[in-house]
Amino acid sequence: MQATPVSAFLIGLALTTTTLQAQTRTARPGSAPPRPYAAGTAVAGLPEFSISRAEVESQTRFLASDxxxxxxxxEPGNQIAARYIAExxxxxxxxxxxxxxxxxSYMQPIGFEKVKAASSARMVLGKDTLRLGKELAVMSGGPIDVSGEVIYAGYGLTDGDDGYKRRxxxxxxxxxxxxSPDAKGPGEIFKASGSKRRLATEKGAAVLIELYSESIPWGFVNQYFSREQISLPAAGAGAASVAHLWVNNANNQYKQLKEAGQTVALSTSGRLRSPAPSANVAGIIEGTDPKLKDEYVILSAHFDHIGVGKQGGSPYQPTDSIFNGARDNAFGTVSILTAAKALMQQRPKRSVLVLALTGEEVGxxxxxxxxxxxxVPLKQTVFNLNTDGAGYNDTTIIAVIGLERTGAKAEIEAAAKAFGMSIFAEPAPEQGLFDRSDNVNFAVKGIPAPTFSPGFKAFDEAIGKYYHQAIDNPETLDFNYVLRFCQAYAHAARLIANRPTRPQWSAGDKYEAAGKALYGY
Structure with missing residues (x-):
């Protein structure tokens, strides 16, 4: 599959999906037929039990198309996907x-910026010359050529004794x-770095140099910052972001930068920025219960992926440079569309916000x-059922990250069972997956937020073969499993939205305090 321009006909196709959904599909050779469900069961008449394979297959094939x-x-393909979901x-x-x-509008516009990689950077420190790609990584900021005495500000996170000391x-x-004293994982390290940049910008600093000696290997840091990135605009109305660099301080080799009177000479091309608009897509299903309809369950999935060629950051062949993202996360996006259809046809007691998220893959x-x-007010948002995944290696299960922590275990297990599957909780615990998908941004606000994922227990060869690879195309999916997964997700959403009581964090969970602060319980 060669990269081709985004064609105008796709917009028309996005607006006529009902035609696509009406088409019948022939099962792939060797594909097992959908598993039958027990006739006469109490739930068999619900709309999610009538979703067809043709519907989920046509939607997935469109979203993961070349x-x-x-x-x-x-990029334009992202904008077309957003329009498709909105329609x-x-x-x-x-x-x-x-x-x-x-x-x-169904759109929540976001004014992202595209940030080009720096082309040059050089810093002279005494007899040492530090260079881009070796000892220096440019995080942010425009071109600069400056020299002078440095000011050491501790972690640079506060005005207090360990920060700027009111200087x-x-x-x-x-x-x-x-x-930071608390930062352990990559996400926390980058979040702390962003906070330092915002504070340095507010204080009018010309340059922020961060002495990097964290757990992420420096080679990965160099690779990451040598690629184009997407970011939210710098804080402050029209404020130019400070020039921000990381210095590889492994073994504390540049500790002299902490000393009073130390001087440096620094020049860098900076990282040029240009607009890169995108949008979340959001629609509301109003609940039927006079009281519970003021509470919301968010159903979320990210619809973005990693692009074409070098944008993807993974190897690719000239004959296939498109990272289609069928598993990650066209699969999940179709799950929330399936839930939206089923819940609109027979609305639950609580209201539901169906939320397709952009920008997951870029942070x-x-x-x-x-x-x-x-x-919708966070205080009225009682749960987030996120769906995302790297792929699957077991079509008899659904993997749920946060199942034991977020208070809706019974409903999620019942939903999987209704479609002939079981739940596997907390797969690949060494990967820290709870804090690596969109659910974590709801969790930090206090909202219970597990992630409902295609079936896997470990990151094995079957996962790695497709995860962020150009081979992750719709043709490689088991659409009988995709159908059952989407149906189970929709059913879980219904059961949670109909619960008589709100789900709550497990006692002692690291996000429990945020939940108590948000809801006041």
Whole structure:
């Protein structure tokens, strides 16, 4: 499959999905027929039991098609995917949750920026010369050529004794320690780094140098920052972001940067920025219970993927440079569309916000933005059932990250059982998966938020073969399993939205305190 331009006909195709859904599909040779369900069961008459394989297959094939060019955030294929989802919501009758230009809209626009990699950077420190790609990584900021004395500000996270100590650093070169006292995983390290950059920008510093000696290997850091990235605009109305660099301080080799009176000379091309607009897509299904309809369950999945060619950051062949993202996460996006259809046909007691998120692959940015700019009050949001995954290696199970922590175990297990599957809880615990998908941005606000994933127990060869690889195409999916997964997800959403009581965090969970603060229990 060669990369081809995004064609205009796709927009028309997105607006006529009902035709696609009406088409019947022939099962792939060797594919098992859908598993039958017990006739006469109490739940068999619910709409999710009537979803067809043709529906989920046509939607998946569209979202993971070559023409959408890997759905990378800020690119045309991503925007077409968002429009497709919005028009599905319109067809189903969901209420627009957002607004654009003063009118109701399914879109929640986000003004991302595309950040080019730096082409040069050089820092002279005494007799040492540090260079881009070896000892230096440029995080942010425009071109700069500056020299002068450095000011060490501890971790650079506060104004207190371990921070700026109320010093005037306007126009100065500030040096800070990498990470934070609490940062352990990659996400926490990058989050702390962003907080330091915002504070240094607010204080008017010219340069922020971070002494990096964290757990992520420096080779990975160099590789990551040598690629184009997507980010939210720098904090502050029109404020130019400080020039921000990481210095490889393994073995504390540049500890002299912490010393008073130390001087450096620094020049860098910086990282040029340009607009890369995208949007979350959100629609509301109003609940039927007079009291419970004021509470919301969020059903979320990210619809973005990693793009084409070098954008993907993984090897590819000239004959197939498109990272289609069938498993990650066209699969999940179709799950929330399936749930939207089933829940609109027979609405649950609580209201449901169906939320397709952008920017997951570039740092969970769409869910981060939503959590800071919610379309329904967070205090009234009682649960987030996120769906995302790297792939599957067992079609008899559904993997749930956070099952034992988030208070809806019985409903999720019942939903899987209704479609002939079982639940495997907390797969691949060494991967820290709970904090690596969009659910974590809801969790940090206090909302119980597990992730409902295709069936796997470990990151084995079957997962690695497709995860973020150009081979992850619709043709490689077992659509009988995709159907049952989507149906089970929709049924779990219904059972949770109909619960008489709210799910709550397990006692002692690290997000329990945030839950208590949000809900006041």
């Amino acid at each position: 023409e959408l060019q890997g759905r990378r955030t800020g 599905q919501f319109r067809t189903l009758g969901l209420k627009p949750a957002g607004s654009a230009d003063g009118q109701p 005037d650093v306007k126009g100065r070169i500030v040096v800070v320690q990498g990470g 969970l940015l769409g869910s981060n933005y939503y959590a800071e700019h919610p379309l």
